[in-house]
Amino acid sequence: MRNKYLYLVFILITGLTCIFGYHLKDLKFNYVFESFFPTDDPDLEYYQKFEEIFGNDNDYLLVGLSHHPSIFDSSFLNKVNELTVKLEQNDKIEKVSSITNFYQPVISKAGVFKIPILHIKDPSRLNTDSVRIFQNTDLKEALINDKATATIILIQHQAITEKDEADQLVTSTEDLIDELDLYDYHLAGKIYAQGIFINTIQKELSIFLSASVILVILFLTITFRSWWAVIIPLLVVFLSTIWILGIMGMTDKPLDILMVLLPTIMFVVAMSDVVHIITKYIEQLRLGNTKIQAIKITVKEVGIATFLTSLTTGIGFITLLTASIQPIKEFGVYTATGVFIAYIISFTLLPACLILVPKPKISTLGYVKERWISWLSKGFRVVLRKKKQIVLINVVLIMVSLIGISQIKINTYLIEDLPTDDPLKQDFTFFDKNFGGSRPFELTATVLAPGKNVLSPEIINEIDNVEKYLKEEFYAGNIVSPSTLVKATNQAINGGVSQEYRLPNNTKNWEKVQPFLKRLRTNESYTRLIGKDEKIGRISMRVGDIGSDISLKRTELLKQFILHNTDTSLVNFTVTGTSNLIDKNNEYLAENMFYGLSIAFLAVALIAGILFKSFKMVLITLIPNIVPLFLVAGIMGFFGITLKLSTSIIFTIAFGIAVDDTIHFTSKLKIELAKGKSILYALKRTYLSTGKAIIITSIILSAGFLILVLSSFGGTFYTGLLISLTLIFALVIDLTLLPALIILTYINKN
Structure with a gap:
């Protein structure tokens, strides 16, 4: 029976690995700015109509x-x-x-001269x-x-x-x-920036993968000091990564600036599962169990807890479906899928391999066990003596964090993810300083008055009025509009004199211009600025990469100017364009983040409720995982780290992963209580039993995410740094505040 199980596991995993591995060839790299537009947004729908008329503004x-x-x-x-x-x-x-x-052009009786x-x-x-x-x-x-x-x-x-x-x-x-x-x-320009971004993504993927492999080998060697405890877990991690990347290839999902994080996440998540399994397995061998007994107990006790942690981690990623940006949604779905793939491979391949490899010699590791027990015992005694002080310290930290949180700003730049000395960043800075910017910004003027078109004097005057504001207050450069065509035509029929580059100043001059404007209808400049029905015109310009915060404020002031200084019965001005859509992402960031976290909180609360059937334990499970989020958010505020597309996903990811240790701790506590032990003794046994695995996995996870600081993308850098900090904070709180809350809630009342 056992051999059939082994054959079945190896055949299935080998077969699926071959299938998914084959599709790695279909994996592509891509970074399309347009894919980061907010979905289900009326402005996006309007821009798509704009694009049908005038083409892409990029x-x-x-x-x-x-x-x-x-x-x-x-x-x-x-x-x-x-x-x-x-x-x-x-x-x-x-x-x-x-x-x-x-x-x-100069228009005379003899003809048109250029x-x-x-x-x-x-x-x-x-x-x-x-x-x-x-x-x-x-x-x-x-x-x-x-x-x-x-x-x-x-x-x-x-x-x-x-x-x-x-x-x-x-x-x-x-x-x-x-x-x-x-x-x-x-x-x-778009094609230039996207090419550099994709090349950087490809380079960084290889760096992250190499660093992850080295890190995993290093930690496994130091922790378990056994060849099988290095090779087998590494195999599990590799296969998990191959499977999810193969699925991406099969479903034609390219690696973008977010998805490049996936292999690193797979490495650290899979390692978390593996470490809990091996740690429990070795512990059972030390207790005198046979190899098969140790594997059975490990799968039974760790399997449920690890499934729950995979579930909470997966939920953390799935909540990204609440985002309004498609790449974030896809990142959440594929990463959640990867988490469960890691779980499946860990609890099929790893036990099968443990059956085949010889039983490890564990007697030489006795002194290591004693050292771990000594450290953890001291930690537990500190928690017992200082439980109220621990709670008070956390309350103070939350209050201080709230000050920092109040200082968080929502802001993003088009090229801010790159360092200042990066050639691409310097290129865009050059255009910002010398030519008013390189970002496209678009307005449309839709004629509302019956019997009028874009080139009617009344409409052109309204457009010119808005143009003046754009130059003087919006700081736009290289503005081109139907007004530009009229001014250039007026200049042309007046001998090309520079001073005549203006709108006609009386009815007679307007009448002189109109026939020549009609002749331009087949001209490329005309079709780029005026729709076929002549009821819609385009005001195109370039602006600097000033950040979405300032840009959105300027856009709002522009809308207010249009509302109060133009005749809205004649013409309707609408802000559109790719830059406006990217800036609008920020309007959804905070809302999406809180919505996603709320779902994650409810999911974890539900799991804790089912596990313990106690509202108190629901709160005890949630509080230690909310505190690290407050601390990291406070750090973001104090150090001026802005909330943007890349950093907005930190909190849902960090919560989903950080809660794993709490689930392992509380699951073990329930097992000990089910054996009829007192709450204090069960808590101590839980602390000493799970403490080592929690510490090791937290260090591996933190170090794994810390690899991301090698990235040249600012967003990826801060994602790695802040998630690592969150996990370290969660580790400390799980070993201090979590048991302190349990003691204060249950033990003191017995």
Whole structure:
């Protein structure tokens, strides 16, 4: 019978491992900004309609070129021109706008003439050209910085969804720049940033996996000092990781900036199960049981507690389904699945392997056992003597933490996950400083008045009014709108004079402009800014990466300005665009976090209630796991660690994992009480029996998550650091506050 069990276990696990291992080849890396938009949000629905009309607002690549002391150098401008021409030859590029191919149209009776703003082939005219460019403020802001030491090339490309295509376009652009010896350059744009993020994710995954393997081997060797206690657990951990990654490959779920945490989580969670099993197994062998008896007792006693801990950990991850962001939901589902995979493999493969390997020699570890018992006995005596002081200290810590919690800010930056000296961060900072930013920001103007269209004078005046606010108060750069078309047309029919780049100032001039505007309907500039029915117009601009907190406040002030300073019966202005959607994520963070934690609390309370059938024990189980969350939240507030997309998942993950030790402790207490022992004796036996496993698993878990501080992503760094701190706090509290509460609640009343 036993052999049949062993064969069945090995055949099933080998077969499933081959299946899941085969699908590892289908595992992809991806980081799509759009996937982090909040779902079920009316703004997302509106943006999707916007995208159908005008296309994605992120389909561009910015090239910033610096030259000192001034870009108005003939040799430099010739290189810029050559770069512009070569970029235009790329099939993936729809349009290239630069200072060397920018023309000002002049409309006369003889026809339409395109006058270049720079006469590249005539260096003697550079001074005159530069003066004319500086006189046109809008033109200057769109093409050069204030000091004329940098210029920008805007590349509008086709919609690209595949990483290989995006990398190819970025690489070909960089190659052209290098060929022309334009070494002082910067890039920005979705396809550029996503490529770097994915490459970083791939590199960090290998780092995390390598560090996790080394850590597991180190801890297992130090703790158990036996070859089988290193190799078998390592096999369990590896198989658990292969299974969940294989499932991701089968279901076409790519590894993104969140999912890259999964292998590390699998390592530490699987190790927690394994350590509890081996620790109990060795303990039963020391008590004189045979190998088979020790395995049976271990599976019976640890199996239930570990199932409950896997359940609470899984629930902690499943609560992420309450998030409004799809990658967080998927992270929760796959990680919860991985937790149960680790449990299944741990309680099938590990016992089967323990049956096959020789019974370990444990006599030489007697002194280690005595040392552990001595330490834990001292700890228990301290809890007995100082129980009230322990409770008081925790109350004080919570009160202090509340001060820190009140200082937590919800804020995120588009590129903040990277360190300041990272080239990508420096690129985006360059555009923020010199060209008003690189983040797209969009407004739409929808005509409400019957008989009017976007180009009607009344509507254009309203748009221009909003544009002025955007420049002066919103600090937007490179604003392009239907108003821009009208101003450029007015300038064109007035000889191209810079001062005529404005809206017509009377009815007669408006009538002169209208026929020429109608001729633009097939022009690319027209279709990018005005819908086919001419009832909706687009105001497009770029803004700096100022953080979602400031950005949302500015957006709200913009909405208030529109409400009180525009004629809402004529036109309706709506904020949209990818940047606005990413900023809006923060509006949901706190709500999602508290909602998810509430579900986790209720689930743990339900488990404790079923286990003990006592409301007091429900509170005793919850309180020691709430305190660490308060402490970590307080630390975030005091040290200015903001609540953002990555750090918002810390609390639900940490609670789901930290409660494991409490479940193991209370489950063992129930077993001891069921044997007819007194509450005090049962508590002492529980403390001495589970203390070692709790300490070892907490250290392994904390060290495992601490590996994440090796990440160059700020969010991943803080996720690892703060979860590690939470688990350490939970360990200390489980060995102090938890037994103190049990003593004060039950023993003193007997």
